[in-house]
Amino acid sequence: MPRFAFEAVDATGARRDGTEQAPSEAALLRQLEARGLYALDLAERPDMRARTWRPGRRRRDVLEATRAMAALLPAGLPLARALAESAQVTGLDVREALDDVRARIERGETLADALRAWPAHFPAFYVGIVQAGERSGDVAAAFGQLAAQLERAEALRGRVLSATLYPALLAVVGSVAILVLLGVVLPRFTTLLLDTGATLPRSTRALMAVSSALRTAGPVLALALAAALVALVLLPRSPAGRRLGAEWLLALPMVGTWRRQVLGARVARLLGALVGGGAPLYVALGDVHASLDDPIARDAVLAVRERVRSGAALAAALAAEPLFPGVLAQLVGVGETSSQLRLFLHKAADLLDDRTARSAQRLATLAEPVLIIVLGAVVALVAFALLQAIYGVNAASFAT
Numbered sequence: 001m002p003r004f005a006f007e008a009v010d011a012t013g014a015r016r017d018g019t020e021q022a023p024s025e026a027a028l029l030r031q032l033e034a035r036g037l038y039a040l041d042l043a044e045r046p047d048m049r050a051r052t053w054r055p056g057r058r059r060r061d062v063l064e065a066t067r068a069m070a071a072l073l074p075a076g077l078p079l080a081r082a083l084a085e086s087a088q089v090t091g092l093d094v095r096e097a098l099d100d101v102r103a104r105i106e107r108g109e110t111l112a113d114a115l116r117a118w119p120a121h122f123p124a125f126y127v128g129i130v131q132a133g134e135r136s137g138d139v140a141a142a143f144g145q146l147a148a149q150l151e152r153a154e155a156l157r158g159r160v161l162s163a164t165l166y167p168a169l170l171a172v173v174g175s176v177a178i179l180v181l182l183g184v185v186l187p188r189f190t191t192l193l194l195d196t197g198a199t200l201p202r203s204t205r206a207l208m209a210v211s212s213a214l215r216t217a218g219p220v221l222a223l224a225l226a227a228a229l230v231a232l233v234l235l236p237r238s239p240a241g242r243r244l245g246a247e248w249l250l251a252l253p254m255v256g257t258w259r260r261q262v263l264g265a266r267v268a269r270l271l272g273a274l275v276g277g278g279a280p281l282y283v284a285l286g287d288v289h290a291s292l293d294d295p296i297a298r299d300a301v302l303a304v305r306e307r308v309r310s311g312a313a314l315a316a317a318l319a320a321e322p323l324f325p326g327v328l329a330q331l332v333g334v335g336e337t338s339s340q341l342r343l344f345l346h347k348a349a350d351l352l353d354d355r356t357a358r359s360a361q362r363l364a365t366l367a368e369p370v371l372i373i374v375l376g377a378v379v380a381l382v383a384f385a386l387l388q389a390i391y392g393v394n395a396a397s398f399a400t
Contacts, residue, residue: 008037019099035106061094062121063150070147073140080105097121110134125266128291129273132284136277145273156357163364167371174375181382182211183218189386203385243295250296250323258359263297264324265352268332272345282308296323314341327351 005019006028016037022028032039068086077085080102087098097118104114112131115122126146133142190200190208200208214221234241250256270291274284285305292298300323307317315333318324328348335344 006032006039008032008039010036010038019096020103057091058093058121059154061090062126063147063154064089065094065098066143066147066150070140070143073143079111079139094121111139124291124293125270128270128287131287131291132270132274132277132279135274135279138277142273142277145269149269152353156353156360159357160360160364163361164367167364167367170368170371170375174371174379178375178378178382179214181379182207183215186211186382186386187215190389201385201388203381204389207382207385239295242293246294246296254359254363258356258363260323260325261352261356261359263292263294263300264328265349265356266292267297267301267324268328268345268349268352272342272349275345276342281314300324325352325355 008016010016020028020031022031029039065086068089069082072082072085073079083098083102083105087095087102090098101111101114101118104117105111110131112127112134115127115130129142129146129149130139133139133145136142186207190204249259267288270288271284274287275281279287282305285301285308289298289301289305292301300321304314304317304321307320308314312320313333313336315329315336318332319326319329331344331348331351332341335341338344
């Protein structure tokens, strides 16, 4: 269905603008007139939901819009007006989404349902916290929590990127250098040595065999790498692919621990927001299950919910689930004992976020020396084989 941008005035002469879907311009005019709006200008716009490959810019725009909502709603602005003002601080992509969300709200949808229509912009946990705010009647507080969470996630992402940038560059440059040595330098150098009639040492012949294999299998390896990259892009688009990717991440050494901390923090923060909004624990766990995008975490929360329904305490239900770190169950137990479950859920989320940042930093710190040692060893091996061949040629020439 086409999407139109419109400018209109209401009965008081106030100007209104936005975007809305309609079968045609005539149908949109009828929709606007039914709401007491008289169109001044209409223009068909492309569907911005098709623009899915702008993760960095979109993420920052969503953060800016969330900050604006967290500032405007406590000031008393109506929700639709706050959305319109927040859209002005974002790029065109997120602005289009917010305009559509505002139009849906004006048609009577809830904010959570309107946001759910744009999953590429507002992920499941975002919608879940907004839904908790709507149930408690404090949407402003929900956007405040979201702004803090998105800022924390952006800071963590920046720290991880800074920590991994040098190891990643080192791996790429070192791998390219080794491929050039084995694929270009070594074959030419050994050809010169063979032209002299010299007998190459065993180490040089072994490297020549590796170089020949790489040059022969190069196209196959390139196709395999391209296929792997395509699979990584397409894998998250199917339920089976998402589950396979989630299981693979959890099975990796160190990365699995880091992933458990991320999921534990996300569950704790969502559950804290929902319980703090007045939702019963069993209902809140159901909303957490619906607000997660990781299939393994969804299954774990569903199992916790069933244990709670059977009469188990939340701390015991979490402790029985191996996906979540033990500290989450411990802090939840303290919260249940002291009747401050919401507070200790947020404490657990903050603690796990800090551990996530430290784990990522540790992983990047360990990767750097490992890469240096491995790449240095390979370069040293190539250099040793070449020097040994040169020495053998010189020794043979002196002997004659």
